[in-house]
Amino acid sequence: xxxxxxxSVMRLLGPVLLVWIIWRFADLPLLVDxxxxxxxxxIIAAILLNAIVxxxxxxxxxxxxxxxxxxxxxxxxxxxxxxxxxxxLLTPGRVGxxxxxxxxxxxxxxxxxxxxAVSIVxxxxxxxxxxxxxxxxxxxLTSAVSTPLAQTTWVAVVxxxxxxxLLFVRSVAEPAAQWLYGRFADGKTHEGLSTFFAAxxxxxxxRLLGPVxxxxxxxxxxxxxxxxxxxxxxxxxAFVDVAxxxxxxxxxxxxxxxxxxxxxxxxxxxxxxxxxGFAGTLGIAFGLGVFxxxxxxxxxxxxxxxxxxPPSS
Numbered sequence: 001x002x003x004x005x006x007x008s009v010m011r012l013l014g015p016v017l018l019v020w021i022i023w024r025f026a027d028l029p030l031l032v033d034x035x036x037x038x039x040x041x042x043i044i045a046a047i048l049l050n051a052i053v054x055x056x057x058x059x060x061x062x063x064x065x066x067x068x069x070x071x072x073x074x075x076x077x078x079x080x081x082x083x084x085x086x087x088x089l090l091t092p093g094r095v096g097x098x099x100x101x102x103x104x105x106x107x108x109x110x111x112x113x114x115x116x117a118v119s120i121v122x123x124x125x126x127x128x129x130x131x132x133x134x135x136x137x138x139x140x141l142t143s144a145v146s147t148p149l150a151q152t153t154w155v156a157v158v159x160x161x162x163x164x165x166l167l168f169v170r171s172v173a174e175p176a177a178q179w180l181y182g183r184f185a186d187g188k189t190h191e192g193l194s195t196f197f198a199a200x201x202x203x204x205x206x207r208l209l210g211p212v213x214x215x216x217x218x219x220x221x222x223x224x225x226x227x228x229x230x231x232x233x234x235x236x237x238a239f240v241d242v243a244x245x246x247x248x249x250x251x252x253x254x255x256x257x258x259x260x261x262x263x264x265x266x267x268x269x270x271x272x273x274x275x276x277g278f279a280g281t282l283g284i285a286f287g288l289g290v291f292x293x294x295x296x297x298x299x300x301x302x303x304x305x306x307x308x309x310p311p312s313s
Contacts, residue, residue, distance in 0.1 A: 018263035027281040034285040042228040046293040056218040060211040068114040086302025117199035125215040134251045137244030144275035229289035
């Protein structure tokens with residue numbers, strides 16, 4: 001079995017886990033009743049907030065492109081950004097980022113090194129802001145999260161925080177990359193690697209503060225959307241608790257066993273909700289609601305954009 005096929009099969013583990021969690025632990029009448037009696041106002045408001053979140057991330061991408069002298073208009077940026085949302089949520093390996101790199105190369109003559117550097121920093125903004133919220137979440141939910149899970153999460157947070165930072169250490173990253181390339185190219189070096197690391201270092205500086213602040217704001221909006229879901233379902237969780245729960249579930253969803261965290265998110269909530277005084281079934285409903293208002297609308301918008309502006313056009 002090829003590697004791509006293995007990854008595809010692994011991504012099905014999450015949906016299978018979701019089916020098992022619902023079958024094994026859910027009170028189906030309560031689950032159905034929760035959705036049937038959900039207040040529509042908060043759900044609609046949560047869905048509409050996706051437009052602000054998407055625009056915030058689009059602004060961040062354009063700002064990072066400015067560091068490599070690539071001015072991109074709003075309309076052009078949306079044409080590249082929206083289809084990538086569809087691929088990014090539906091496929092493994094962040095294929096959406098690769099689509100944006102290809103778009104920059106094809107339509108704006110941006111080298112792959114610069115495009116890759118922008119995509120990596122764009123992704124790292126999400127990673128490091130998420131890690132900050134995860135640290136807050138584990139500290140906030142100490143009594144609800146099991147000790148082994150909390151300890152494992154802390155170790156994972158440290159590892160994920162340190163590893164990408166090495167890319168910006170010039171004396172470590174570039175020599176290591178050149179050495180790895182040389183191992184597969186008879187000892188030769190690659191000038192593109194030097195260009196890539198130079199583009200990566202240009203992203204550092206005061207200009208990066210804006211994208212980081214916007215990333216924080218986008219995450220807070222996501223947590224507001226999740227809080228609105230809780231309100232719609234009559235789940236009396238404080239905003240800070242919702243932020244903590246969703247942050248940890250997003251971190252766990254980085255495991256390559258699901259699509260958009262389906263199954264992983266609901267399993268985590270089902271396990272934690274009883275410790276917070278709520279039925280595990282409400283945790284499953286909450287997870288499905290978060291998927292329905294954040295991920296599903298974004299996926300649909302990206303799909304429509306994919307049809308309107310396909311990569312080959």
